[in-house]
Amino acid sequence: MTAAMCVYSALFMRFAWAIQPRNYLLFACHFSNECVQLNQMRRWASVQPWAESYGFAAKGASSSSAASQ
DSSP, rough: HHHHHHHHHHHHHHHHHHSSSOHHHHHHHHHHHHHHHHHHHHHHHHTSHHHHTTTTTOOOOOOHHHHHH
């Protein structure tokens, strides 16, 4: 759902910018939603098992730190 919301917000940001007169409020709403959804996707990716091999795992989410406690 997050990926779909990212695409949706990007498309409507483009629409808000392309129409005349430009709709800055619509653009700002979709820009902020795009930022929030990208952050949500980053948070989801940081807790995935493959995240540690790419170097962006969340602190405390790695399997090696759980085994040492």
